[in-house]
Amino acid sequence: MITINEKSYIKRLIAILIIIGAYSCSDDDSGGFVEESEEEEEETIDEESDFDGPTYDDDYTSIASWENRSSWNLANVHDPSITKDGDYFYMYQTDASYGNAHEGNGHFPYRRSSNLVDWDFQGMVFSEVPSWIKDSLNSMRSNMDPPLPAIENPTYGFWAPEIAEVDGKYRFYYSVVVTNPIVGNDDSASWTERAFIGLAETDDLASNNWEDKGMVVSSISDGLETYTRTGSGDWSGYFKYNAIDPSFIKAANGDHWLIYGSWHSGIAAVKVDPSTGKPYQLSSLEDYGTRVAGRGSVDQNRWQALEGPEIIYNEETGFYYLFLAYDELSVAYNTRVARSENIEGPYFGIDGGNVTNGAEAFPVLTHPYQFDNHPGWVGIAHCTVFKDEDTGKWFYSSQGRLPEGVEGINASNAVMMGQIREIYWTEEGWPVVAPERYAAVPEEKIVKEDLIGTWEQITLQYQYRTMQTSVDVILNEDNTLGGAISGSWSFNEDAQILSINGNSFILDNAWDWEASPRKTTMTYAGIANNGYSVWGKKSR
Known part of the structure; x- marks a missing residue:
């Protein structure tokens, strides 16, 4: 997702901030991607069932505008986080949409569903930028060595929130990145500014009335590098932990944890106070957490190419599972998983590799793929993983993007469709993501x-x-x-x-x-x- 430097910021601009183009949708119900022969049509008709499943198009560009938001369903979804409140599942996400349709209408879009299939767009969590972010930013700048002047009009990105029910309340952890360079006006000579994770709370998701609790953590440097870069090719990583991509978990022993980070150095886990949802203190580097996953050693590679951490605990297996997003988000994104008996790790892949120490995580759970009669999906990662306690089923959700260069669709790779898939568990206790998106198909015994x-x-x-x-x-x-x-x-x-x-x-x-x-x-x-x-x- 976001990293606080020029390279990642440009990726975001290319992947998300695109200009919407005109495109006329096909009238068929598969997104206009299938051309069938008469023989294939006959086979399809013979295999029709009485089940009335989803028919909305995967190419949603004709309804991508803000004025059509009531028709979006799962269109314009990126980095979703899902929880349940009463009869409804609620999904919150990054500020991202095809053609930037969301711009000027608030921050952190959300929608809800009663069945995980049909989703109604509800609006935005915040109408404006929380004021504490600018105040905290400029306070930190004034304390740098040498002190830096205040930024009067910061530019922001609003990324990857986390929604979690915690002892009857709902906590909304959100990421805001300041995209101005730390010094000067040239990102090639300076790292871009830090990111912040904030917290808001409510008793009722339907009300959308939030009490903002301010900062939880910010990006933190460990002093190994200065904030001045050696040039445009310097991607070694200024921050120790990058304060984005929060994920909350209540451990089996009752402790509360926040998992966060991306690209710089690795993924951190920090214990938080159950009464506040924030770290107990932030007086030293160690207070920001310990590394639970990386991709290569920090000494040799501070540019880790992984992000979007999510930890869940499966009582049936007795393991904590760490889901990770690997590589760049527009095409290469893929989901990995590792597991541990302890929430702080070490986490091991299915091949025995120590992911906490930097080994590649296996298995790969999602990857760019293509079944017949469809362009396929790429960019499938940065997941939320949740259990529906009513059914006992586990689910995986992320965005999927259409590939680059799909004929007839302008900027096809910026088409971001929310995807929900069931998770199955192997006899050995490893999660597997379903090949097809969830549609609530009736369960029938297979012979x-x-x-x-x-x-x-x-x-x-x-x-x-x-x-x-x-x-x-x-x-x-x-x-x-x-x-x-x-x-x-x-x-x-x-x-x-x-x-x-x-x-x-x-x-x-x-x-x-x-x-x-x-x-x-x-x-x-x-x-x-x-x-x-x-x-x-x-x-x-």
Whole structure:
């Protein structure tokens, strides 16, 4: 997400602050991406069900403007955070929209839903910038060595909030980055200014009445580098911890923690006072937290290329799970996970790598991908992970972006669709994200006869800025495999587990978002023996 320097700020401008272009949507219900033969149409009709699933377009550019916000549903979503209050799920997000449709209308958009499928846009959390940010910024500038003059009109970015229910109250942790350079007017000669994490509270999300509690933490330097850069190629990282991307968790022992950070040095975890939601003190560098994840050692690489931390605790497995966003957000973004028995780590990947010490986190849970009949999705990371206590299901939510250069769509990579996917848990206690977006498809028991046919399979093998495409896998009636894979398959009907060449996959009913018209289908998901996530969708 944001890092406090020129490189990341420019990325944000390129990825988000684009000029909206004219585009006429197709009338079909798959976003105008599918061209079917007559034979394919016949197959689709034969497989229609009575389930009435989502039909809104993935290309929402024709309704992207502020005036059409009541029709957005999950259009114009970036860096979502979700919690439940009463009968509704509430989603809060970064200030980001196609063509900057949100500008001038407040900060931190939010929407709500009763079913996680249909979402109603509600408005903005703040109507203006909290005044404490400018005051805190200039107080810190006056105390720098040498002292720096006040910035009279700071420029801001409003990024990646966190909504959390805490003992009957709702805490809203929010990120505000000041994008002015620390010294001078040239980002190539100076780091851009710091970021702040603030806090607001309410008893009732429906009211949207918030009491602002001010600063929680700010970006902090450890003194290893000055705020003057050596040049435009200096990306070693001025800040120790970058105060963005907050995530809250109440640990199993009752302690309250804030997880935050991006790119500079790594991810921090700091214990906060349950009564205030803030650190107990901020008098020394250690008070800002301890590093729980990185990408390479700090000594060799202060530019970590990871962000968007989220920690959850699964009582059934006894592990804390740290979800991380890797790489740049417009295309390469991908989600990783590591786990630990202790909230402060160390966190280990499925391959045994120590992520706290800088090892690459595996498995990869989301990655740029493409099923047939659709341009595919990229930029799928910076997730929120939550459990619906009413159903016991876990969910993953982030934005997805259309790829660059989709024909007929101006700045297609700036189309940001909110995506919600179910999380499954393997027998070994690792999370797997569903191949298709959640649509509340009725749960029906799958039998062997349902599985026979052709499936599209994608292996989420990490490749920077490269989309993983599907191959056809045929499950034959005699339990042999055809298509791109040879070998055999088997099925445990009681457990609803499909085994392909010794790899176990979790089956589920799903909504085929790529079909035209959309229809119900089946998917499988799991982690192969090589440690990579695998997605499958039955196509015929």
